[in-house]
Amino acid sequence: DTEVTQTPKHLVMGMTNKKSLKCEQHMGHRAMYWYKQKAKKPPELMFVYSYEKLSINESVPSRFSPECPNSSLLNLHLHALQPEDSALYLCASSQTGTGELYEQYFGPGTRLTVT
């Protein structure tokens, strides 16, 4: 099973709302990622969790707050977003270990619109 699931598929939120994106994988991967992707652009890395600990934060604004409750789940909490935050948010997972040269498995993404 190489599936990463993400909910919701679509989300429309106002600038004062609080919402959360969820991601789940059952491949036993210990590295999980959040990416932001604008139309026709490559994905931009936001956060990396390794063994449930935040290992990389790519200077993401604090209105995005990641959380890794366990080795299978990854959340992204959203608060006071701006219209420019509208994008496709992709979650991914991979094996982890010395060298880190493992492929990533992506979920289908959440299309976020901030009004």
Add this chain to the structure above:
Amino acid sequence: AQKITQTQPGMFVQEKEAVTLDCTYDTSDPSYGLFWYKQPSSGEMIFLIYQGSYDQQNATEGRYSLNFQKARKSANLVISASQLGDSAMYFCAMREANTNAGKSTFGDGTTLTVKP
């Protein structure tokens, strides 16, 4: 300097023909991996093929093969016998073992359109 360069914003291919998508990279890390991903319009990124910097042979995976020329720092994706379902955006990506650990660098992508 951009680490992954995909010079073809868009490509067209006739159904059942082969197509090559170009990717060049730049790194000083001797240990790295090169990846190709497919992203249909639905949004999900699908892993296609992997080439390690120390691999002696070009990677192949079904209709996908990677033309790896280490000295030229190129890792082109070859899709044989194109199908309509191959129409998508394709990203080349790199991970370095000793620098930028845990990160993937993506190229800007190539949009492939397969014509019937």
